[in-house]
Amino acid sequence: MKKKPNKRDYSPWMFLAPYIIFFTTFIIIPVAAAILLSFTYFNAIETPTFIGLSNYVGLITQDEVFMQKILPNTLTFALIVGPGGYILSFILAWALAQVPKRMRTVLALIIYSPSMTAGVAMAVVWTIIFSGDETGYLNSLLLTMGVLLEPIQWLQSPEYLMKIMIFVTLWGSMGVGFLAMLSGVLNINTEIYEAGYIDGINNRFQEIIYITIPSMKPQMLFGAVMAVVGTFQAGAIGVALSGANPTPQYAGQLMVNHLEDYGFIRYEMGYAAAISVVLLIVVYLFSKVAWRLFGEKD
Amino acid sequence: MSAFQGTRMNPSKFHRSQLKFLAFLIPLAIFMALPIVYIFFHAFKPIDELFAYPPRFFVDNPTLQNFVDLFTKTNDTGVPMSRFLFNSVVVTLIVVVLTVIISTMAGYALSKKNFKMKKAIFEINTLALMFVPAAVMIPRYLLIDELGLINTFLVHILPLLAMPIGLFLVKQFIDQIPDELLEAARLDGASDFQIFVRIIIPLVKPAIATIAILSFQLVWNSVESSSLYVNDEGLKTFSFYMSTLTSTVEGNNVAGQGLAAAASLIMFVPNLIIFIILQSQVMNTMAHSGIK
Numbered sequence: 001m002k003k004k005p006n007k008r009d010y011s012p013w014m015f016l017a018p019y020i021i022f023f024t025t026f027i028i029i030p031v032a033a034a035i036l037l038s039f040t041y042f043n044a045i046e047t048p049t050f051i052g053l054s055n056y057v058g059l060i061t062q063d064e065v066f067m068q069k070i071l072p073n074t075l076t077f078a079l080i081v082g083p084g085g086y087i088l089s090f091i092l093a094w095a096l097a098q099v100p101k102r103m104r105t106v107l108a109l110i111i112y113s114p115s116m117t118a119g120v121a122m123a124v125v126w127t128i129i130f131s132g133d134e135t136g137y138l139n140s141l142l143l144t145m146g147v148l149l150e151p152i153q154w155l156q157s158p159e160y161l162m163k164i165m166i167f168v169t170l171w172g173s174m175g176v177g178f179l180a181m182l183s184g185v186l187n188i189n190t191e192i193y194e195a196g197y198i199d200g201i202n203n204r205f206q207e208i209i210y211i212t213i214p215s216m217k218p219q220m221l222f223g224a225v226m227a228v229v230g231t232f233q234a235g236a237i238g239v240a241l242s243g244a245n246p247t248p249q250y251a252g253q254l255m256v257n258h259l260e261d262y263g264f265i266r267y268e269m270g271y272a273a274a275i276s277v278v279l280l281i282v283v284y285l286f287s288k289v290a291w292r293l294f295g296e297k298d
Numbered sequence: 299m300s301a302f303q304g305t306r307m308n309p310s311k312f313h314r315s316q317l318k319f320l321a322f323l324i325p326l327a328i329f330m331a332l333p334i335v336y337i338f339f340h341a342f343k344p345i346d347e348l349f350a351y352p353p354r355f356f357v358d359n360p361t362l363q364n365f366v367d368l369f370t371k372t373n374d375t376g377v378p379m380s381r382f383l384f385n386s387v388v389v390t391l392i393v394v395v396l397t398v399i400i401s402t403m404a405g406y407a408l409s410k411k412n413f414k415m416k417k418a419i420f421e422i423n424t425l426a427l428m429f430v431p432a433a434v435m436i437p438r439y440l441l442i443d444e445l446g447l448i449n450t451f452l453v454h455i456l457p458l459l460a461m462p463i464g465l466f467l468v469k470q471f472i473d474q475i476p477d478e479l480l481e482a483a484r485l486d487g488a489s490d491f492q493i494f495v496r497i498i499i500p501l502v503k504p505a506i507a508t509i510a511i512l513s514f515q516l517v518w519n520s521v522e523s524s525s526l527y528v529n530d531e532g533l534k535t536f537s538f539y540m541s542t543l544t545s546t547v548e549g550n551n552v553a554g555q556g557l558a559a560a561a562s563l564i565m566f567v568p569n570l571i572i573f574i575i576l577q578s579q580v581m582n583t584m585a586h587s588g589i590k
Binding site for chain 2: 010012013015016018019020022023025026027028029030031033034037044092095096097098099100101103104105107108109110111112113114115116117124125126129135137171174175176179180182183185186187188190193218219221222225226228229232233263264269276280283284287
């Protein structure tokens with residue numbers, strides 16, 4: 001007698017249950033609460049009072065800092081760091097896949113290592129390098145070389161802060177997206193390439209466009225989503241570098257900083273929640289583009 | 299057949315044609331490594347070199363004094379450093395193991411099972427991926443308070459177990475496993491659980507290793523739970539302690555610099571070790587051997 005295969009199939013919910021429980025409790029419920037809060041005035045002490053869309057209306061029509069500084073800053077930052085980091089991680093993953101294993105391991109480790117120095121340690125290193133007096137490494141180097149006559153306040157100057165933020169974030173952006181792409185490139189079946197050559201692929205560029213990228217779509221999508229999410233969520237960097245929220249003349253102020261400014265410094269939680277909902281919508285729209293490019297067609 | 303021989307992926311040995319990649323990779327790697335190397339040297343600098351002018355990249359007289367100071371220093375409430383380190387290690391281990399298991403199980407169900415709401419759950423998960431943690435801090439605090447988790451050890455662990463990014467990545471990888479392979483196993487009499495353990499897990503090892511690295515970094519570097527949900531000093535973690543060392547209040551003093559330098563290194567090294575252990579999984583190319 002053959003056993004019925006169905007009897008040994010467990011319910012999908014058995015596999016999903018642990019995830020769903022934690023996901024609902026610690027992510028869904030707080031997010032839903034935050035969305036509700038965005039329609040209220042809430043100062044973190046009194047009970048929230050419902051004020052409808054006022055927070056959103058205020059954000060768009062009255063918050064001059066938001067429209068003039070935060071939004072342009074966030075878009076500039078995201079449009080450079082997002083695609084820049086993404087393309088760089090693909091190129092690096094692709095190049096690394098073509099050197100022998102031992103060398104690849106060492107190089108991948110070094111290239112990945114900046115993203116491990118998250119948070120505090122990173123601020124320690126970069127604030128010393130870009131320190132504003134002559135003891136800062138960059139100032140010291142440029143003074144000795146005679147390029148500068150007096151030290152530049154790198155992190156306090158509106159002119160340089162954003163550039164330094166972009167530089168430091170790109171430096172640390174070879175994270176898990178890069179790792180996933182690396183495993184994606186390495187996992188492409190070599191037979192697909194051979195079939196491609198027979199079908200007339202005759203240069204590297206065609207090979208990348210027609211074989212490499214399509215064969216690793218899931219990893220490319222993961223990398224793209226990580227890049228979008230990561231860049232819009234990277235907010236700590238400007239505040240960590242300049243040591244102040246708001247950053248000097250709002251030069252490095254991103255949406256996340258604005259949110260923290262209102263939420264945890266001014267205690268206007270309802271307004272902060274509205275900012276976070278707007279941020280969510282922006283991130284979502286950008287991710288849709290990534291899905292368009294790399295998502296599977298159902 | 300065209301003359302183009304194609305790109306040699308994953309070559310087994312060195313060949314001259316690889317030089318052009320190395321010419322670009324090696325200088326870049328050196329450049330990227332500089333701040334990391336700096337973290338190492340900085341931690342071993344004696345106090346006069348930390349403040350030397352002009353600043354020095356390398357250390358002349360390496361000393362372990364910073365580490366000795368760090369470990370013998372107890373904070374104001376009398377909790378020794380080793381206690382924070384112990385807390386961090388335990389919390390991190392538990393979270394990494396559980397996150398990997400939970401996300402892989404969920405990824406399997408979402409990728410290979412058919413049921414109502416499958417699409418909806420994945421869509422919600424993808425949306426959740428994009429929500430900024432800072433935005434939900436207050437509701438989260440109220441919820442954790444409601445659940446009675448404030449000032450417990452569990453508060454370091456439970457909120458981190460569901461990792462939308464982890465589920466997303468694992469599901470993407472499991473999607474690449476052909477259904478035929480699972481059907482063949484099913485015909486051979488394998489149960490769902492056996493399929494999960496014997497086929498899914500080995501084939502998505504790169505994804506598992508990737509999320510293990512990611513979740514390790516998240517937990518190990520996290521200061522949120524210690525600063526928001528825990529008042530009891532003895533329950534706080536090392537990363538929190540480290541952040542107090544570098545905060546502007548304490549970081550400005552002379553002794554604080556040396557401690558912060560040593561603590562940065564201690565924060566960084568475990569990340570490095572985990573990566574070295576798991577990288578061979580990330581870069582392995584096993585998937586085909588099972589699929590072909």
